[in-house]
Amino acid sequence: MIAFLARRALGILPVLVCVSLFSFGFVRMLPGDPARLLAGPDATLQEVRAVRISLGLNKPLWQQYLTYIRQTLVGKLGTSARTGQPVAKVIGERFMPTFWLTVAAMAWSTVIGVALGVLAGVRRGQWQDQTSMVLAVSGISFPAFWLGLLLIDLFSVRLHWLPTGGEEGWRSFILPSFTLGVAVAAVMARFTRSAFVEVAGEDYVRTARMKGVLERRVIWKHTFRNALIPVITMAGLQFGFLLGGSIVIETVFAWPGLGRLLVDSVNYRDYPVIQAEILLFSLEFVLINLLVDVLYAVVNPEIRLQ
């Protein structure tokens, strides 16, 4: 298991190099002077010159790359052109709200989605299956912004139970995490159902029944665990997407997260922040993939032992 983990961790090194190259190349591939772009639209000539010197933009590319890596590793990601604050601080402030919102949304939607999926799989073709799948399709099709607005109208404006937006205390999490999780729960339910149905047709499930195993145990011990692998993959992907911050949800609920930061940065051409967000999103996916691999190994001994 340790060798497996070490091998997987080593395996992400080349990916990290690619990610850093992409993030590094982002500003340099745009037309125009990178120093000008990074300094921001309102920068003075001196400021542009200062950026040029600090990034070594007059030196060969490989030296610039090494400078970029060195500075990134110590967290020096430049200065936001919009606010003048260090990029690391800007991103750091926005990351945690998005992170906790994502965790809340993933937690409920995974539990509910998987449970609905198993129910639909076990009662395939019956009313439980049809109801679950109608719910799932609705969840995917329902536009999140509209759902969010409806919920605000009901629970905040009419009933005054929950805040309309902002991030203050646990009650402010309820509406955005619910809205964010609906589509995820729907996707998870569909995925779990199809994985479950597929595994339920496997020979070893028939073997378990032939042993006279209780149906409950056939479902959870023999079917569910084997059906988990595609579900884990899907959960990892969803987690990665949500961690990028949902522009729609954060706008509707005035949530101070990465999604809105990205929109603001793009509108203002705040390239240092955009560059850092690219790096962050890529790193998140790499780490989540590593986590998914570890979960595979926990579930499947064949991956762990070979």
Next chain:
Amino acid sequence: MISTSPPPDGCQADGSNAGSSAAETLLDVSGLSVSFPAGRQRATVVRNVDLQVRPGETVAVVGESGSGKSVTALAITRLLDYAGGRIDAGTLAFRLRDGASLDLARAPQERMRQLRGPEIAMVFQEPMTSLNPVLRIGNQIAEAVMLHQGLGAAAAREEARRMLERVRIPEAGRQLDRYPFQLSGGMRQRVMIAMALSCRPRLLIADEPTTALDVTVQAQVLRLMRALQQEMGMSLLFITHDMGVVAEIADRVVVMRDGLVVEQGDVGAIFARPQQDYTRRLLAAVPVLGSLAGENLPRPFPENGKEPPPQDTVDAAHKPVLEVDRLVTRFEVRRGLLGRSVGRIHAVEHVSFMVRPGETLGLVGESGCGKSTTGRSIIRLEQPEAGSIRLDGEDVTELTADSEKLLRRAVQYVFQDPFASLDPRLTIGFSVAEPIRTHDLLRGRAVEERVGALLEQVGLGGGYSRRYPHELSGGQRQRVCIARALASEPRLIIADEAVAALDVSIRSQVVNLLMDLQRRLGVAYLFISHDMAVVERIAHRVAVMYLGQIVEIGPRGAVLGDPQHAYTRRLLAAVPIPDPARRGHERALDDSEVPSPMRRHDDPPEVAPLVRVGPDHYVARHRIGGLF
């Protein structure tokens, strides 16, 4: 329908008398009909089946695919309910331990669950997929024991260990903590049997339990099942398509076709005096190893009761069409942190042979012996490491533009699985025309005419060219694959287990087709197969492979009739003989497994030239590995 009726059954008459256990029927299937949903209607796949199983008796249900034999088993266990099927009529009277009779067809699922394990157990065909991949095998056996015998975890584990010992698994204690993927197919099937027998069932249903196994492993498993049946005194309902296996194991035989019982009776009577035409045809189509003993030339399977003449097609005057010299193909096995190579699989190790024009060389051996890799190395689906390959005397070892063109045209391949080797979205005609277009042999209308002629040649009308693969049966698809192989006018066709997936009656037809094409076109075959009886029919010469090396090669009559290598003898001894009269001889078979062809870098296999023992007959006299 039933012509050779079983002895009169005492059970129905005096069912109340539980004392006469020998005559008491354990399972009485009567008028069973089963249907499955098919679109908006239901398709009846088992009709009005009657069969009885008495205590301690082995009843074999035989039939080809679609005969309804497996569905009958599913109905008895009521696993049918989970597969979407439904019992429409009939009773399944099962005599419980206390003498009471229960109709399994009407028992509620919860009652059936209690019976599965302690009363009725089942072993399935596919040992590779029938065990749960994420659970340790010890736990999988102990699960049933804890459930039905009420033992605690420790006691159940001990019982699981005892069961593994009982099915002759070496180092049983250590195996308990292993996962299924760490065991070979034969070992997994033993685990399945251990699991099935762990609750001492009174009826064991075995659905093609040895079909997926190698012939020596099959012999071991059959012997084991027979021994355990006697030890535990249970009844066995054995479902198979293989008449050889039936002759080995059955007391009584039920022949099924298209969901109906065609004939049933005592095993000796069925083989000696089959009453129904279908049974006779089924038996005639079974290849019997030794039926060409004393002859040197191949001879097609009898058709319409007539024995065709022997086939003398070898052209010894010309250069061999294929010469393989000291071919080596190895696969690195990488493990650990940096994927370091920890060893090599010696799939093909210094293999040399040649095939003459119009000749068939049978390449036989068990799974993992390297016979398929040899074929794949010749057409470069695998990259050989050393050795040379010559076609018509021309060296094609190094693939240049010219030699690749020659190789691709002169050598064609027919694969085992006729369902997977045709593109489902292309018409038959397109698939067959592809080699003609690729090699630019013909153009325009001429292509279509040639495709029609090719389909005609393999016994399909030209009308098939517009059809799609899903419209065809397995045998028809394999004919299409053969037509496609012939399209580039090859000198050699490599047939890799090309008839293994076909039903026995279709198999003999396809073998006869291959031989007919050889007679007419002079094509040579490298016939890769695990089935010695088929090889006896088709091959002029035979090469036996073991652990990547050829251990014996020579004229078919000499190799099969007077085998000189111990492994060849072991392989031949394991082939079941479809004649119950010859069952008595308990053959000396050990429970050892064929070792893995993987070796460490510092432990290369021994290689040496083969030694001549007769005309054109060569044998390995050096140590290969394992027992030999």
